Amino acid sequence: MAKPIYQRVIVKVSGEALTGPQDFGIHHPTLDAVAADLAATRALGVVVGAGNFIRGAIASKAGLPRVTADMMGMLATIMNALALEAALEAAGAPARVMAALAMPEICETYERRRAARHLTAGHVLVLAAGTGNPFFTTDTTAVLRAAELGAQAVLKATDVDGVYSADPKKDKGAKRYDRLTHAEALERDLKVMDATAFALARENRMPIIVFSIRSKGAIGAALQGKGNSTIVE
Numbered sequence: 001m002a003k004p005i006y007q008r009v010i011v012k013v014s015g016e017a018l019t020g021p022q023d024f025g026i027h028h029p030t031l032d033a034v035a036a037d038l039a040a041t042r043a044l045g046v047v048v049g050a051g052n053f054i055r056g057a058i059a060s061k062a063g064l065p066r067v068t069a070d071m072m073g074m075l076a077t078i079m080n081a082l083a084l085e086a087a088l089e090a091a092g093a094p095a096r097v098m099a100a101l102a103m104p105e106i107c108e109t110y111e112r113r114r115a116a117r118h119l120t121a122g123h124v125l126v127l128a129a130g131t132g133n134p135f136f137t138t139d140t141t142a143v144l145r146a147a148e149l150g151a152q153a154v155l156k157a158t159d160v161d162g163v164y165s166a167d168p169k170k171d172k173g174a175k176r177y178d179r180l181t182h183a184e185a186l187e188r189d190l191k192v193m194d195a196t197a198f199a200l201a202r203e204n205r206m207p208i209i210v211f212s213i214r215s216k217g218a219i220g221a222a223l224q225g226k227g228n229s230t231i232v233e
Helices: 028-039 056-061 066-090 112-120 138-148 182-187 195-203 218-223
Strands: 009-013 044-048 095-099 124-128 153-158 208-212 230-232
Touching: 009 138, 028 066, 028 218, 044 066, 044 112, 044 138, 056 066, 066 095, 066 124, 095 112, 112 124, 112 138, 138 153, 138 195, 153 218, 182 195, 208 218
Parallel strands: 009 044, 009 153, 044 124, 095 124, 153 208
Antiparallel strands: 208 230
C-alpha cells in the first residue's frame, strides 16, 4: 500500500457491516473480507458495534430498561470483537481485543498506555464494550479512543460512500457531501454519527472520514485520501 496520509487511525466498523446478506449475526465471508482489508494496514484501532445482535436504544423501546439493553449491547460488541480478532489473525495480522469491561479470562481490559503499546508494535487493536457505560454509543467510543491514543482521524465505515443530505437508499435526489464541518453536521442533524460523537470530535479537532466498507481495499483507500468519502473536520 502507498504511504498513507494518516499514520494512526481508529476505524469504526458497525455490527451491521458484519451481517453481509443476512439479517442477523455474523456472515463469515463478510467478516473475512473486512479483516483482510484491515490486515492490509497497520498501527490502527478498530471499534466494533453490536447492531448485528442488539441495539440498546431500540431494545429499550421494546420494553427492556435502557441500562440493561446497553449492557447487553456491550457484551455483543465483545462477541464481534473476538470474531474479528480471529479473522485478523487468520489473515496474517497480529490482533488484540481490549474491552472497557473487565473480562480477564476472555480478553485484555482497556488501559490507554497498554493500548498505545499494542499500536506501536503494529497490532490491530480491536476495542470492545464501548466506553463501558450505558447511554454512550460506539461512535462516541471511536472518537474518544482516537483522542486518547493520539490518532489522526476516525474512519467511519458504513454501507454508503459518504454523508448524504438524505437517505440515498430512499431518496434518489440525495446529495453527497465531499466536506463538512463538525458544526454543519450537528446543525443539519445528519445521522451518520450521533451528536455526542460529533461534538467530541469538534472539541478535539478530530477529522471523521465516512466511506463505504463494501468495496475491496476501502480502508486502505480512505487512509490514502482516495475513493468516495465525506470528510468532516
